[in-house]
Amino acid sequence: MTISVRKVAAVAVLGAALAGCGGGTGASDAGRGARMGTPAASAPAAPSSTSPSAASSAAPQPGAPAKVPTLAPGQGGLTPVFERAKQHGDKTVALTFDADMTSDQGPRAEAGEHFDNPQLISTLRTLKVPSTVFMTGRWAEEYPDQAKAIGTDPNFEIANHSYSHHAFTSPCYGLPALDAAAARADVDRAFAAFRTAGAVNTVPYFRFPGGCYDDRALRALSTARVTAVQWDVVSGDAFAKDPDAVAEQVLAGVKPGSVVVMHCTRSAAPVTEEAVRTIVPELRKRGYRFVKVSELMGT
Secondary structure, eight states: OOOOOBOOTTGGGGTTTTOTTSOOSOSOHHHHHHHTSOOOOOOOSSOOOOSTTTEEOOOOOTTOOSSOOEEOOOGGGOOOEEOOOOOSSOOEEEEEEEEOOOTTOHHHHHTTOOOOOHHHHHHHHHTTOOEEEEEOHHHHHHSHHHHHHHHTOTTEEEEEOOSSOOBSSSOSTTOOBOOHHHHHHHHHHHHHHHHHHTOOOEEEEEOOGGGOBOHHHHHHTGGGTOEEEOOSEEOOOTTOOOHHHHHHHHHHHOOTTEEEEEEOOTTTSTTHHHHHHHHHHHHHHTTOEEOOHHHHHTO
16 A cells, blocks of 8 residues: 655755754755755645534643644544645734754753754744744753743744654654654653643644654554644745745745744754744735634634
């Protein structure tokens, strides 16, 4: 049986070498270029409808806001996948930010590498942009004060991006792969790390490391009762040096109901905060309203 693998390249620029919102200089220029390319075309293995009939009232993770909208399981009980909301007239958009560290990057953080970006979070607060942060458990352990501050601020919601940022299917841009049992445990471990840090604004959403998943991965997560959240707009902020180019790419791609994937690291995505200062007022000028993924999914 052929298993479709959903790989969205730009997020995986931060794959094996740095992992999303982490940082690093280990990726080769050739590898970066390949991973920054056009996403491979493959149909998602679960529906991404946001109609009321698709929404369910799955029990939220401990500490999560009540009545968070989710999608009903896909065929055969597979974890559902959400990419964007199909809207008519209501111009809303969700900016999402991956806050990542791999499980073995502690020494690099101790050496001074910044896997965080407090200025970006401050700017989102100043601009009053509700946002969803897809956080790894390892990031929450490294920056517990920041995780708590984000996870107790009503401007934000924290979603699960795994604990270790290891792949849930293989190949996935060189990331180490987890088997089904380890993948399921990795999700639980991340939620536990959020609770330990004191982050209570957590939601039952999950983003696959590297954006890679297949039917096996969706099946492995089925008992976690999460909705997998992908995106339809790639910001191109990973390793970018020109904030205007990042802003232009986002502004060119956004449609009503879009989910934009960005990153919050200073070392691997150093111009994201500056790009956001261009993106936000321009989209507002165009009539867009910024929402968290939970609000977008509930439309």
